[in-house]
Amino acid sequence: MKTYTNTGNKDTRSGFGAGLTELGRTNPNVVALCADLIGSLKMDQFIKENPERFFQIGIAEANMMGIAAGLTIGGKIPFTGTFANFSTGRVYDQIRQSIAYSDKNVKICASHAGLTLGEDGATHQILEDLGLMKMLPGMTVINTCDYNQTKAATIAIAEHYGPVYLRFGRPSVANFTPEDQTFEIGKALHLVDGTDVTIVATGHLVWEALEAAKALNEKGISAEVIDIHTIKPLDAKAIIDSVSKTKCIVTAEEHNHLGGLGESVARVLATHQPTPQEFVATNDTFGESGTPAQLMEKYGLNSASIVKACETVLKRK
C-alpha cells in the first residue's frame, strides 16, 4: 500500500500564517482582521509586511464580521482570524445576515478548532462549527489536515469568490502532503487505494486514517483512504466511486457526529448508494481539559478508533 512520510510535525495554524503572508505579497486586495489573537493565528508576518492592510478589531468578534463584510464593498478580500468558537457560534447571526445572505467575499479563518485545543477546555473547544457553517447557504466549508495543505488552501480561497469557512488547529501534527501542492476546493484527495473498506477523513483525522490503514493492512484488511478537506461542497463522486468498490465506509472527524462530515457523507450515500457506515466523531458531548493526545484517545478520535470502526463496519457488509 502507498505510505506517506511525516516531514516533521507542524501546526496547521502556521500553514495559515504562511499562506496569508504569501497572499500579502501577491494579492493587493487581501486584507486581514483579527480579534486580539495575532500570535495564536500566526498573522505577525502579514502584519509586519502590510500594516495598512491589517485591522486589529479588539475583542469584538461581531464587529469584526460586520467590518469584514463592509470591506468587501470596495473590492477587498477580508480574512478574519480568531478561534473557531469565536468565528462561528459567537457570531452566527452576523455571518448569516451580513456575510452569507449578503453574498460577501469574506474568508472566515478559524484556528484552535476541536478537542486538540487541549487544556483550555470545553469553553474553547468547539465541536459544532462545521455543522453551523455548512448549514449556511452559499458557504464553502474547508477543514485542512496539515501545514502544507492549510497553506495551499489559504492561498486558494482568495481566488474563490464567495464566503468561506477555513478550519484549522493548534497542535503540531504530522506534515505529509506535498509542499508545492495546488489546492482545489471541493476535490477530494485519494490518498491510499484499497478494496475492503473506505475511510473518509477530514482535518487532523486524516493522518490518523493513514495510520489506521497501515494497521489494518497488517491485519490483512485493505483500506482506501480519502482526504475530504472540503466538507461543502462535498465531492460526492469520490465517495460514491469508492464505496462502489469497498461496499462500506468509516468517516472520521474532530467534530460532533451531529452536523459533521459523517452526516454529509451519509446523506450522499442514502440518496445514491445506501452503504453501511460507522462514525468516528464525538458523540453529542462537550470536550474537557487535557492534552490533545489524551483527549483524542478519551473521545475516540485516533487511529485505534478508526481501526475499530473499520472492523465493525466490515461485519455489516
Place this chain on the structure above:
Amino acid sequence: MANTQQLEDITTQVRRDILRMVHKVNSGHPGGSLGCAEFFVTLYNEIMDRKEGFDMNGIGEDLFFLSNGHISPVYYSVLARAGYFPVDELNTFRLINSRLQGHPTTHEGLPGIRIASGSLGQGMSVALGAAQAKKLNGCNHLIYSLHGDGELQEGQNWEAIMYASAKKVDNIISTIDLNGQQIDGATDTVLPMGSIKAKFEAFGWIVVEIEEGNNIDAILKGMAEAKSKTGNGKPVCVLLKTVMGNGVDFMMHTHAWHGKAPNDEQLAIGLTQNAETLGDY
C-alpha cells in the same frame, strides 16, 4: 440641486408610496418609514454625491447603509424615485418572487442595496468596513448610515462605536433616528438609554443634533454641518429627532404603527393628507 419645495413634493409622494405598499400586502413597517421620509429624500436627492447606475463597490461616490432594515418601504420608494429601479416594481413589495423583500437584501440583486439588514445592530460595523475600504482605495467620498434609537440596545453597536473613534474612521456620518419608540412602547419605558448624545461623545464621536428631523431645511443644514466635520480624525454622529408616522395624523406620536398596515379606510385618509405629486406607481 433640488429646492426645498421639490424635496417636499418627493417626500409627499414617498409617503403615498409607503402607505400603498404596506396596505396592499397588509404588512410592513409604516411608522418608522414615514418618520424618516424627509431624511431619505434629502439624503438621496441633495446630500449624497451619487454616480449614475449601481455597482456594488461604489468607488467614486458616497454610499448609504440602512441598519434598521424594517423601514424598507421608505428605502425602496426613495431608491425607485431616485432611479435605481422601476417605480412600478414597488407594486411587488413583500410579494413572492419579488426583489423587494420584507427586509432589504442583496440576495435578489436589487440595485441600490449593498447589505442585508433586518436583524438589528449590524449596520454600523458594515458601514465602518466600507469606510475603511474607501480609505484603502484612496476614495475621498463618504459613508452614510442610519440606525434606529431602539436598535442601540443591541451590543454590537457599541463595539462599532468604540472601534470607529479608536481607529479614527472620520469618513462616516452615522445618523440615529431618535423617534423614542420601539415595538413594546417608548424607548424610555422599554429600556431607558439615558443621553445618547453623551454616550456617543464619551466614545469620542462628534455629535450633530437635528431637532426638527422632519423639516427638510433643518435636515439640509444639519447634514451640511455634519459633512463639514468629517475628515477631522473623528467619526460623526447625527441625532435626528423625528416623529414616527409623520405626515399621517393618526399614525403620529405612537408606536402603534411600527409594524401594522392601514386598512382601506385608513389608507384613504392617509392619502387625502398627502396629495399625489410625482404620480403614483
